[in-house]
Amino acid sequence: MTPSRAAFAAILGKDLRAELRTLQSLPAMAIFAVTTFVIFRFGLDRTQLSGDLASGVLWATLLFAAVLGINRLFVTEREEGGFDAIRLAPIDRSVLFAAKATALVIYLLALELIAVPIFALFFLDSVAALGPLVAVLVLADLGLAATGTLISSMAVNSRARDLLVPLVLLPLVVPLMIAATGATEPLLAAGGPGYERFGTWLMVLGLYDLIFVLLGYAVFDFLLED
Amino acid sequence: MIPTLHNPLQMASTQEIPSPAIVLAGLRRDFGDRAALDGVGLELAAGETLVVLGPNGAGKTTLLRILATLLRPSGGAISVLGCALPREAWKLRGQIGYLGHEPLLYRDLSGRENLRFHARLHGLEGAAAEARIDEVLAAAQMDRRGDDRVVELSAGMRQRLAICRCVLHRPALLLLDEPDSNLDAEGRELARGLIGPDAEATRVVVTHDPDRFLPEADQVLRLGIGERAAVA
Amino acid sequence: MYGKGLRPLSIATVAMLALSLSLVFFYAPLDADQGFIQKIFYIHVPLAIVALLGFVAGGVFAILHLRSGDKRWDAYSYVSIHMSVIFGVAVLITGAIWAKASWGHWWVWDEPTLVSFLIVFLLYATYYPFRYAIEDRDRQARYASVFAVAAGAFVPLNFMAVRMAQQLVHPRVFATSSGGLPGEMMLTFLCSLAAMALLWITLVKFELAAKSTSGQVKRLRRALDAPGPANRSRIAPEVS
Numbered sequence: 241m242t243p244s245r246a247a248f249a250a251i252l253g254k255d256l257r258a259e260l261r262t263l264q265s266l267p268a269m270a271i272f273a274v275t276t277f278v279i280f281r282f283g284l285d286r287t288q289l290s291g292d293l294a295s296g297v298l299w300a301t302l303l304f305a306a307v308l309g310i311n312r313l314f315v316t317e318r319e320e321g322g323f324d325a326i327r328l329a330p331i332d333r334s335v336l337f338a339a340k341a342t343a344l345v346i347y348l349l350a351l352e353l354i355a356v357p358i359f360a361l362f363f364l365d366s367v368a369a370l371g372p373l374v375a376v377l378v379l380a381d382l383g384l385a386a387t388g389t390l391i392s393s394m395a396v397n398s399r400a401r402d403l404l405v406p407l408v409l410l411p412l413v414v415p416l417m418i419a420a421t422g423a424t425e426p427l428l429a430a431g432g433p434g435y436e437r438f439g440t441w442l443m444v445l446g447l448y449d450l451i452f453v454l455l456g457y458a459v460f461d462f463l464l465e466d
Numbered sequence: 467m468i469p470t471l472h473n474p475l476q477m478a479s480t481q482e483i484p485s486p487a488i489v490l491a492g493l494r495r496d497f498g499d500r501a502a503l504d505g506v507g508l509e510l511a512a513g514e515t516l517v518v519l520g521p522n523g524a525g526k527t528t529l530l531r532i533l534a535t536l537l538r539p540s541g542g543a544i545s546v547l548g549c550a551l552p553r554e555a556w557k558l559r560g561q562i563g564y565l566g567h568e569p570l571l572y573r574d575l576s577g578r579e580n581l582r583f584h585a586r587l588h589g590l591e592g593a594a595a596e597a598r599i600d601e602v603l604a605a606a607q608m609d610r611r612g613d614d615r616v617v618e619l620s621a622g623m624r625q626r627l628a629i630c631r632c633v634l635h636r637p638a639l640l641l642l643d644e645p646d647s648n649l650d651a652e653g654r655e656l657a658r659g660l661i662g663p664d665a666e667a668t669r670v671v672v673t674h675d676p677d678r679f680l681p682e683a684d685q686v687l688r689l690g691i692g693e694r695a696a697v698a
Numbered sequence: 699m700y701g702k703g704l705r706p707l708s709i710a711t712v713a714m715l716a717l718s719l720s721l722v723f724f725y726a727p728l729d730a731d732q733g734f735i736q737k738i739f740y741i742h743v744p745l746a747i748v749a750l751l752g753f754v755a756g757g758v759f760a761i762l763h764l765r766s767g768d769k770r771w772d773a774y775s776y777v778s779i780h781m782s783v784i785f786g787v788a789v790l791i792t793g794a795i796w797a798k799a800s801w802g803h804w805w806v807w808d809e810p811t812l813v814s815f816l817i818v819f820l821l822y823a824t825y826y827p828f829r830y831a832i833e834d835r836d837r838q839a840r841y842a843s844v845f846a847v848a849a850g851a852f853v854p855l856n857f858m859a860v861r862m863a864q865q866l867v868h869p870r871v872f873a874t875s876s877g878g879l880p881g882e883m884m885l886t887f888l889c890s891l892a893a894m895a896l897l898w899i900t901l902v903k904f905e906l907a908a909k910s911t912s913g914q915v916k917r918l919r920r921a922l923d924a925p926g927p928a929n930r931s932r933i934a935p936e937v938s
Contacts, residue, residue, distance in 0.1 A: 242560075242589035250586035258574045321570035327536055329587035330560030390848065394841045398831035408828055408845070411821035412852060415859035422863055437862075444859055451851055459844045462764050465538065465837075498835055499920070538836075 247331040251339035256346065258316065265309045266350055273305040273355040277362055289363040295424035298359055299417055302352065303384075303410075309347045310388035311405050313340055314396040327464055337389060337460040341453070344385040352377050369427040372438070376427075379445035380420040386452035387412050393463050419444040487512040487639060487668040488533065493542035495528050502528045506542070508687055512638075515669040517679045520689035526672040527567070529689070530641050533670060534564045547639060547668075560588055563637035565645055565661070569628035573617040577608060577627045580616060581634055588635040602630040606656050621648040626656065633660050640669045646678065700907035700937070704900075711900045714893040718886070726886040735799035740886055742792035744894040745785050746815060750853065752782030752898055753822060757850025760843035772839040773935040775846050777905045779825055781898055786819040814860040821849055829933040839935055909937040 259265060280297045281287065289297055317323045326336055356377070360367050387409060395404035423441035426434035486509050493506040502525040510516050518526050531537040533546055535555040544551040549558040564570075571580045578599060585595040603609040606626040616624060625648045632640065640661055646654050661669070663682045673679050680686065722740045729736035756778035763771035793812045794804045807813060828845055832838040879887065913936045 241556075242587060246586055246589065246591060250583055254572065254575065254579075254583045257579065258572060262574045316572060316574075320572050321566075321568040322572065324536060324564070324566070324568070325570045325584065326587065328534060328559060328562060328564055329584070330556075330589070331587060387848075390844070394828075394844065395831075397837065397841075398828075399833060400827070400831035404828060404831055408821075408824045411817060411824065412848070414817050415852070415856045418859040418863050440862065444862065448855060448859075451855060452848070455848055455851055459764070459847060462840050462844060465840065 242329065242331045244332050244335050247329070247335045248339050248342075251326070251336060252342055255339070255343040259343075259347070265312050266347060269305045269308050269347070269351045270354045272308055273301050273351065274358055276301040276304065277355075277359060281362065287363070288365065290365070290428055290430040292421075292425045294363060294428040295421045297363070298356070298424065298428075299380075299421050301359075302348075302355065303413065303417065305351055305355065306348055306384055306388065307406050307409065309344065309351070310384075310392045310409065311395075311402055313344060313389065313392040315401075318396045323464065333461050333464050334457050336464070337393075337456050340393070341385040341389040341456065344388055345381050348381040348384060349378070352381075364428065365430075366432070369433040372433065372435070373424065373427055375442060376420055376423045376445070379442060379449060380416055382449040383416045383445060383452055384413060386449065386456045387416075390452070390456045390460070390463075393460070416445065416448050419448065486510055487514070487547055488516070488670070489543070489545040491543040493529075493532070493544055494540050495525070495532060495537065496540045503532075503689075506687070506689070508685065510668065510670075510685060512668050513666075514684035515663055515671065515682050516685045516687060517676075517683035518670065518672045518687045518689060519674075519676055524689035526689055527643055530564075530566070530643050530670065530672055533639075534562055534641050535559060536564075560635065561638045563632040563635070563640045563661075563667070565628055565632040565640070565642045567643060567647075569616075569624045570631060571616045571624065571627055574615060576613045576615050577603070577619070577630075578612040580627065581612075581630060584631050584634055590635065598634060599630075602634055602660070605660055606630050607652075622650055622653050625649055626653055629657055629660050633665070638667055640665060640667045642669065643672045644674070645671065646673075646675070700903060700910045704903055704907060707896070707900050707903065711893070711896040714889070714896050718889040718893040721886040721889050726883050727880065732800055735796065738792055738796050738799075740890040742789060742796055743887070744891040745792065746789045746811075747891060748894045748898045749782040749785035749789055750815075750818070751895075752778050752785065752902075753818065753853060754850055756782065756846045760846035760850070763839065763843045764847070769839055769935060770937065772843060773906065773909060773937045775843060776829075776935050777902050777909075779822060779846060781902050781905070783819070783822050783825070785894075785898065786815070786822065789815060790819060808864060810861045810864045811857075814857045817856055817860065818849075818853055821852060825849075826933060835935075838933070906937060909934065913937050 277297070280301070284293065284297070286293070314323075317326070326333070356370065356373070360370060388405075391405055391409045391412070395401050395408075398404055419441045423438055423445070426436040426438065488508070488510040490509075491507045493503055494501060495503045506529065508516070518529060520526050528537065532539050532544070532551070535551060535558055538552045546558055547561055549555070551558070571577070572583075575583070581599045581602070582595065585591070585599060590598060599612075600609065603612045606629060608623065608626050608630065611619060611623060616627065619627070629645070632642075642661060645657060645661055649657060658664075663669070671679050671682070718740070722737050726737065726740070728734060756775045759771045759775035759778060763769070763775060790812075793809075793815070797806050797809065797812070798804050825842070825845060829838055829842050832841050916936075
């Protein structure tokens, strides 16, 4: 067997190299996010946002932008034979889950690196909340990557590929969104960042991450069989 | 870490290949209600070549994918290189060179990057991997186009790269589905050197073109639609 | 073979339902605050509990399917989830009626259990299009099992998150000031719960028996070379 570390590095490296070369997912996600902010500006008819409204706009936008990337996560494997190549190799198949979820976390962090400052520029009075927000973003990204990788790997082998990811993923991430918006809301409050129940929500996020990372790791083997 | 089961660099030469290489008895595979393969049986000695003939839809590709551990059989006993499928599929992986309809190459990476990716999946890294990649690229006369992205290559050149990918890890068993597709006369000659009868491996060749491959065959398997397979 | 014991089971279910309904209407005392409408509690809550346990059972069967590769467990998992989704519709409708009667609105967002149930229901409602989108039968069964396992893990997580998002939790029937349900109410509730559970089991067994019979008919037709019906389900697993 090839050591899992080497196989992980090979798959992740291949994915990042291809994304950097073709820029298939990231720019689309970022443009989508910024356009959605503009739509919220007019839909809500607000030029300033704070508290629950700010938190809701931010997370709804990030989630829908993430769906774009999640949809594309396995398309090359499906269309260019990567699934077969990986199944022919003497590697532990869970490595594919780990590598793809890691790639997705990197895409999501890159998206947030662009979208969150623009969100602050558009709608926020102060940037004081952005520091602690990083913890919420990272924890939410982990959970989104675990469930997203799981659903995407199944959807790509179906005949309703682009439909299945939003359909199944959205209800599945409701608890994640509850916790993420719950933690973000006091951070973006009008009178400066608050930390009401911040730790509790981070723990919920962590628990969600833990459960779905373990679950994805455990069941991924069954998804590659034929 | 799990100990390395084999070193791909020296496998074909030093590892003792169990004889016979392939034993099939009553192999069956259903897709829904339809049987794609029904009652295939044969025995192939190590180093021999099996040519599989049959019309479209006779299950030739299905047979190849089952041997490659990519598809589970619905019934029957299968032993490949001493591993019972599908239970011991994990032992077999890495010893197979599979050349299917799809080249299994990423379009947006160069040929060399693709081969490096496959080498790493098979546990080949560093200078040894680079040397082996140079060697197979040269043998397929693809060394000058090795840094072009696959999407820029012609169908014949992709097939040559796919052959390089297939033999990169020196597999003991070659599973070849129409290996000559898209190749010109020169390409066929080069392919012969890498995956031809002189290759140090057991071979299973699926083809529509009996004239071309029958001379190389030690055994021939004819698959029909809706009838039992006949071994000639 | 799935039909075995179906007749006594059906009779027991009908008897239990009759008993629990009589208890609900003639035995259980009227609730001091809510009056007669509170009696829907004896339908709504047992339905919800049975539906949730059915989802969990679907997940357990799915694990058995993944471990053994035996397609029968996939059929069990499918039928369990199917029945629980149907029960789920009844839960949401009875919940809406209860909400309208006691709070004046058909839907209230600050009742965390009902909201959680809605989210769980929405997730399981995607089970059907999910199965439908996967053509290969083996793969469909495997993916559906992975779905059922993931959704099973999701249920408690979701209940926790929704409850925590609630600043103020409504007073509940169980948590009266006297601490817990009065004896007659408790007895009625337990009877209703048993009746709903029996109903769920009976319906699941009926559906499995029906699937098994149509599978046998199909095999017989094939053996006789007779043409089968063209419109068979693409998402329901076959039972042998």
